[in-house]
Amino acid sequence: MSPFALLFLIAGLGLIAWLTARARAMRFDRGGAKRLHSLPSQHGWYVAMWTVLPALLFLAVWGSVSPGLVREAVMQHPAAKQLPAFDFEREALLGEASRIAHTPGAKAFDPLAEQLAEPTRAAEKRYGWTGTAAAILLAFAGGAFAFTRIRAGFRARSRVERAVMLILLVASLIAILTTLGIFLSLLWESLRFFGQVSVFDFLFGTHWSPQVIDPADPGASLGAVPLFWGTFFIGAVIAMIVAIPFGLMSAIYLTQYAAPRVRRWMKPILEILAGVPTVVYGYFAALTVAPAVRDLAVSLGMTYASSESALAAGLVMGVMIIPFVSSMADDSIAAVPAAMRDGSLAMGATTSETIRRVLLPAALPGVVAGVLLAVSRAIGETMIVVMAASGAATITLNPFESATTVTKQIVDLLTGEAEFDSPKTLAAFALGLTLFVVTLLLNIVALAVVKRYREAYE
Amino acid sequence: MNKRLASSDRAPTDWKAEAMQKRIRRRYAAERRFKLMGLAAVVLSAAFLAFLLATMAANGARGFMRTEVALEFDFPALALPVDRAQLSTPGADLALAGAELENVVKGAASAAYPGPVPLISDNGWLTVRDAIKADPGILGRKERIWIPASPEIQLALRGEGDPAVVTGASKLEGLGAIRTGFNRDFLTASNSTDPMVAGIWGALKGSLLTMAITFLIAFPVGVLSAIYLEEYATRNRWTDLIEVSINNLAAVPSIIFGLLGLAVFLGTWEMFGHQFGPLLPRSAAVVGGLTLALMIMPVIVIASRNAIKAVPPSIRDAALGIGASRVQVVFHHVLPLAMPGILTGTIIGMARALGETAPLLLIGMRAFVVQPPQGFTDPATVLPVQIFLWSDEVSRVFVEKTSAAIIVLLVFLLAMNGLAIYLRNRFETRW
Numbered sequence: 009m010s011p012f013a014l015l016f017l018i019a020g021l022g023l024i025a026w027l028t029a030r031a032r033a034m035r036f037d038r039g040g041a042k043r044l045h046s047l048p049s050q051h052g053w054y055v056a057m058w059t060v061l062p063a064l065l066f067l068a069v070w071g072s073v074s075p076g077l078v079r080e081a082v083m084q085h086p087a088a089k090q091l092p093a094f095d096f097e098r099e100a101l102l103g104e105a106s107r108i109a110h111t112p113g114a115k116a117f118d119p120l121a122e123q124l125a126e127p128t129r130a131a132e133k134r135y136g137w138t139g140t141a142a143a144i145l146l147a148f149a150g151g152a153f154a155f156t157r158i159r160a161g162f163r164a165r166s167r168v169e170r171a172v173m174l175i176l177l178v179a180s181l182i183a184i185l186t187t188l189g190i191f192l193s194l195l196w197e198s199l200r201f202f203g204q205v206s207v208f209d210f211l212f213g214t215h216w217s218p219q220v221i222d223p224a225d226p227g228a229s230l231g232a233v234p235l236f237w238g239t240f241f242i243g244a245v246i247a248m249i250v251a252i253p254f255g256l257m258s259a260i261y262l263t264q265y266a267a268p269r270v271r272r273w274m275k276p277i278l279e280i281l282a283g284v285p286t287v288v289y290g291y292f293a294a295l296t297v298a299p300a301v302r303d304l305a306v307s308l309g310m311t312y313a314s315s316e317s318a319l320a321a322g323l324v325m326g327v328m329i330i331p332f333v334s335s336m337a338d339d340s341i342a343a344v345p346a347a348m349r350d351g352s353l354a355m356g357a358t359t360s361e362t363i364r365r366v367l368l369p370a371a372l373p374g375v376v377a378g379v380l381l382a383v384s385r386a387i388g389e390t391m392i393v394v395m396a397a398s399g400a401a402t403i404t405l406n407p408f409e410s411a412t413t414v415t416k417q418i419v420d421l422l423t424g425e426a427e428f429d430s431p432k433t434l435a436a437f438a439l440g441l442t443l444f445v446v447t448l449l450l451n452i453v454a455l456a457v458v459k460r461y462r463e464a465y466e
Numbered sequence: 467m468n469k470r471l472a473s474s475d476r477a478p479t480d481w482k483a484e485a486m487q488k489r490i491r492r493r494y495a496a497e498r499r500f501k502l503m504g505l506a507a508v509v510l511s512a513a514f515l516a517f518l519l520a521t522m523a524a525n526g527a528r529g530f531m532r533t534e535v536a537l538e539f540d541f542p543a544l545a546l547p548v549d550r551a552q553l554s555t556p557g558a559d560l561a562l563a564g565a566e567l568e569n570v571v572k573g574a575a576s577a578a579y580p581g582p583v584p585l586i587s588d589n590g591w592l593t594v595r596d597a598i599k600a601d602p603g604i605l606g607r608k609e610r611i612w613i614p615a616s617p618e619i620q621l622a623l624r625g626e627g628d629p630a631v632v633t634g635a636s637k638l639e640g641l642g643a644i645r646t647g648f649n650r651d652f653l654t655a656s657n658s659t660d661p662m663v664a665g666i667w668g669a670l671k672g673s674l675l676t677m678a679i680t681f682l683i684a685f686p687v688g689v690l691s692a693i694y695l696e697e698y699a700t701r702n703r704w705t706d707l708i709e710v711s712i713n714n715l716a717a718v719p720s721i722i723f724g725l726l727g728l729a730v731f732l733g734t735w736e737m738f739g740h741q742f743g744p745l746l747p748r749s750a751a752v753v754g755g756l757t758l759a760l761m762i763m764p765v766i767v768i769a770s771r772n773a774i775k776a777v778p779p780s781i782r783d784a785a786l787g788i789g790a791s792r793v794q795v796v797f798h799h800v801l802p803l804a805m806p807g808i809l810t811g812t813i814i815g816m817a818r819a820l821g822e823t824a825p826l827l828l829i830g831m832r833a834f835v836v837q838p839p840q841g842f843t844d845p846a847t848v849l850p851v852q853i854f855l856w857s858d859e860v861s862r863v864f865v866e867k868t869s870a871a872i873i874v875l876l877v878f879l880l881a882m883n884g885l886a887i888y889l890r891n892r893f894e895t896r897w
Contacts, residue, residue, distance in 0.1 A: 180691030261504025285821025360500035388719020390824035
């Protein structure tokens with residue numbers, strides 16, 4: 009039985025349990041002092057939970073155990089004796105056997121896999137039905153157990169609510185698990201990387217060319233400084249030169265000058281800029297902006313102008329960040345007490361003088377925090393640089409020359425061949441860990457700044 | 467007293483004087499300049515958006531069109547060695563390929579147009595094959611069949627490319643043997659190496675399957691944890707930790723989630739899972755959906771918490787006052803009232819997941835997928851990744867297809883965001 013059909017069946021059983029238990033609870037003898045402790049529907053939920061949850065729990069466990077049992081059964085087959093002892097080949101053969109078992113009419117490259125296909129299919133079928141039967145049995149057993157327990161004085165409600173609380177708690181723990189998972193998996197792979205390449209070489213080396221790695225000294229060609237510089241240059245310099253003035257000025261215009269009608273229309277329009285997928289920006293940067301930038305460079309008299317310049321990627325990235333900076337600036341300007349603005353205007357200052365001399369200095373910590381968050385966004389941005397920036401790692405101050413970034417290199421390193429253990433692929437995880445730590449620090453600093461600043465006016 | 471006298475000794479400022487008037491003019495000019503700068507920032511940002519959309523629309527409009535040429539086939543004279551009974555069986559494709567149909571069609575094309583470039587596209591003969599399969603009766607008569615033209619002919623019809631080809635194409639147009647129309651294959655076919663027959667249906671279906679997984683995981687988990695944090699959790703070290711990790715997860719770059727997906731879903735599976743059973747294909751929709759679910763969960767949690775927070779406490783107090791339990795208060799009263807806000811946040815999160823490319827590239831959803839995925843564990847690709855893959859192609863026709871696919875993606879995103887705005891306006895309650 010397919011997993012979905014089985015889930016449906018169990019859900020159906022749960023529904024039946026809910027209905028019958030509720031109907032039963034409605035007919036409880038309520039005469040005399042024996043009042044119903046819980047509502048009939050709560051009795052229904054209690055029985056339904058006992059029907060569904062144990063069966064689902066069992067299926068989760070069974071799903072992780074049964075493939076092992078299938079493997080065990082296949083190994084018992086006489087043909088399995090001929091399997092090569094070498095791990096990798098054996099895995100390939102068994103994988104092929106299971107593929108043949110699943111797809112009717114498929115042909116095998118290896119006759120041994122074809123011989124093993126039949127026992128694989130048989131074992132999978134056997135254990136599949138065992139699991140199904142056990143799950144259904146468990147559903148009935150759980151339901152029956154709960155059904156015998158409900159009676160007029162039964163505290164179904166407190167039991168159901170305790171279970172609900174548990175489910176809620178588990179759901180909220182998933183966030184911690186994800187953070188932990190990210191950190192541990194990045195750390196684990198990075199540690200494997202740093203087992204082969206020294207931390208010093210990686211963080212301070214200035215030569216990056218993962219295409220040719222000398223196996224004797226992998227650290228020599230895995231120095232990440234050019235990547236850090238390129239990331240900083242594109243994301244924190246060029247993109248911010250675009251995003252900060254545009255974002256700040258449009259926030260000021262929309263909050264201080266624009267008529268409410270204009271504001272109501274322009275704000276969502278600017279926010280569309282943030283909603284456009286990054287792959288679209290990347291395509292636009294590569295197709296339209298990069299050639300234009302190269303032509304500009306040529307007309308400025310540069311003999312060698314790259315069509316994968318840092319400027320093209322940075323410009324488009326900056327435009328993408330505009331609404332982000334704008335909304336952060338908007339929030340922090342709005343948080344300045346109105347009395348300060350009114351006071352300044354009352355003294356005869358013009359609106360622009362009020363903004364520049366009173367509002368902006370007061371809102372500065374918030375704006376700075378917004379810029380930090382924007383930088384953390386920009387350096388983590390991937391698709392624009394993958395499509396528009398270059399793969400060549402150079403350290404340059406010239407925006408018309410090519411530059412590469414951490415995110416671009418992560419994608420390049422991991423979309424090549426699929427060898428999971430080479431320093432080349434592991435380097436991607438070390439880069440990822442660096443990126444994760446830097447963006448985390450930026451966020452923590454930005455949030456701390458915002459928090460302190462908010463308290464100042466409360 | 468003296469002090470006051472001293473200050474009144476000074477003559478009052480003469481605002482009418484030339485110096486003061488000049489100063490005021492200068493200040494007002496600065497004011498106008500500042501306001502103009504603000505306006506310019508807004509207008510330029512909007513203009514950039516307009517330029518971006520206009521570029522995509524101009525390129526993409528052509529991507530929806532396709533040029534086809536009509537070829538005359540005299541099937542009785544060609545005498546294809548095919549058994550008609552075979553044509554209604556699953557072996558029909560094999561039988562027709564065995565009958566050298568490809569060469570027959572290509573021969574007919576080069577006979578009709580002996581130019582420097584091929585007349586019909588690489589996979590154009592498949593159109594003839596499908597026509598024969600749909601109606602085996604045409605094998606007994608003469609038939610005129612419209613076949614996708616080659617990219618060169620399509621471009622030549624617009625006056626681009628080799629002048630000789632351009633004149634040849636316009637001559638064909640004069641004969642009425644060539645037409646350009648809406649390309650239905652674009653919406654119904656999957657990826658192909660031949661730009662003339664490549665379509666986005668496979669990628670679109672992959673996106674839908676991935677989104678389904680993302681929604682089924684991120685929505686319940688996100689809403690439940692928002693309820694817990696907002697309604698029940700007592701403030702202690704654990705809930706602080708949960709809150710900090712949710713806020714940080716919302717700011718983690720998306721590519722990091724790709725690394726997580728690669729290391730956990732695929733790396734761990736390869737390390738431990740292989741002793742248990744078959745490997746998941748690297749590009750399965752279920753892996754992509756799980757990765758994206760972890761990515762947008764914080765978005766849903768934060769939006770849901772804000773929606774729950776907006777429900778006034780008086781409603782909780784009233785429900786508690788008439789004897790509802792705390793679970794009943796939330797599930798019967800608070801949650802239904804917060805639902806529009808929660809759904810708005812969820813749709814915005816889903817829109818973000820739909821447009822996301824980088825994490826899916828890392829976990830390997832960049833496979834060349836010719837068949838639309840049939841289930842959650844089939845190899846699949848998604849719309850943004852398809853756009854990325856096509857953007858690498860050199861062919862002009864692929865460039866137009868890329869823009870057309872972008873238009874489809876933007877239409878979906880616009881529809882989702884429009885739905886979110888509608889929900890917000892329709893159901894939002896100001897308490």
